[in-house]
Amino acid sequence: MGLRYYDDALSAKIAAWVAPLTGKSKIQVLKPDEIKKLYTIEADESANDSLKLPLIAISRNTEIEVRHRTKQPMSYDGLMLESDGEQALQLDAIPVDLTYQIDMFTRRYDEGDELLREMLFKIVNNPQLVVEFTYNNKTQKHVSSILLHSTVRDNSDISERLFSGQFTRWTLGIDIIGAYIFSLPYKPVIKIEDSDIKVY
Numbered sequence: 001m002g003l004r005y006y007d008d009a010l011s012a013k014i015a016a017w018v019a020p021l022t023g024k025s026k027i028q029v030l031k032p033d034e035i036k037k038l039y040t041i042e043a044d045e046s047a048n049d050s051l052k053l054p055l056i057a058i059s060r061n062t063e064i065e066v067r068h069r070t071k072q073p074m075s076y077d078g079l080m081l082e083s084d085g086e087q088a089l090q091l092d093a094i095p096v097d098l099t100y101q102i103d104m105f106t107r108r109y110d111e112g113d114e115l116l117r118e119m120l121f122k123i124v125n126n127p128q129l130v131v132e133f134t135y136n137n138k139t140q141k142h143v144s145s146i147l148l149h150s151t152v153r154d155n156s157d158i159s160e161r162l163f164s165g166q167f168t169r170w171t172l173g174i175d176i177i178g179a180y181i182f183s184l185p186y187k188p189v190i191k192i193e194d195s196d197i198k199v200y
Contacts, residue, residue, distance in 0.1 A: 002133075003060070006098055006144075006176060007032045009131045011058055014102070017122045018056065021115070028052065032060045032100075053167060054115060055105040065097040081138065083189055089138060092183040098176040103155075105169050112168035116152065119172070123148045129176060135184040142180065149173035 011031040018027045068075060078092040104119065106112040127146045132139060155169040 002181070003064070003098070004033070005131050005133045006129075006179060007058070007060060009129055010100060010146075010176075013129060014056060014058065014119075017119070017126075018115070021118060027054045027056060027115075030055065030057045032058055053105050053107045054111060056115075057103045057105070059101045059103070061099040061101070067095040067097060081140075081184070086189055087186045088189050089136060090185055090187050091140070092185065093180040096179050096181055098179045100174050100176070101171060102174065103169055103171050105167050107167055109156075109168045112156075112170050116170045116172075120148070120152070123172075123174065133182065135182070136186060138184060140182070140184070142182070144179050145177040147175045147177050149175070 008031065011029050015029040018029065021027065072094075074093050076092060078090050081089045081091055083089070102119070104112060104115050106115060123146055129144045129146050131142045131144060133142070134140075149172060151173070153171045155171050156167070
């Protein structure tokens with residue numbers, strides 16, 4: 001299982017959180033692989049693919065910490081999911097630490113303040129992150145947790161302006177607790193055909 005599944009699950013969760021808050025203006029949620037839009041598209045109302053505020057941009061830390069760097073039972077002899085007597089589908093895993101940054105852009109300070117308030121309550125009270133992935137035609141679900149960083153930053157005074165005019169930008173960080181990179185290989189089932197083993 002690749003990291004993109006965590007990206008997709010997190011962005012979908014945040015999009016579902018902010019959907020009831022949209023009102024007249026829909027809040028865009030950009031996944032980590034869409035962040036380049038912030039730097040390549042000018043926020044011009046006349047552009048077809050323009051970025052409009054309010055906007056939530058999610059980026060993943062480029063440094064991924066691999067917690068088990070040597071061979072472990074869970075990395076090569078994990079959980080057997082199913083077997084037909086000839087082959088077994090096995091779930092192997094390597095634990096990793098993932099960190100994300102969530103930037104919330106709004107036109108006005110009061111909008112940003114409300115969006116920040118809603119986001120903090122949602123993260124603290126709904127930390128479960130369900131990641132769904134498919135390998136070898138088998139769909140699996142894995143449950144991780146979202147842990148909020150203790151510091152939230154108001155970056156409204158940054159010198160770079162992605163949008164013309166004034167905007168408010170709040171930034172918060174989160175860690176994904178219990179994240180794994182999964183592999184679901186089929187492995188042959190070992191059989192003892194003929195044995196002279198005696199039990200005493």
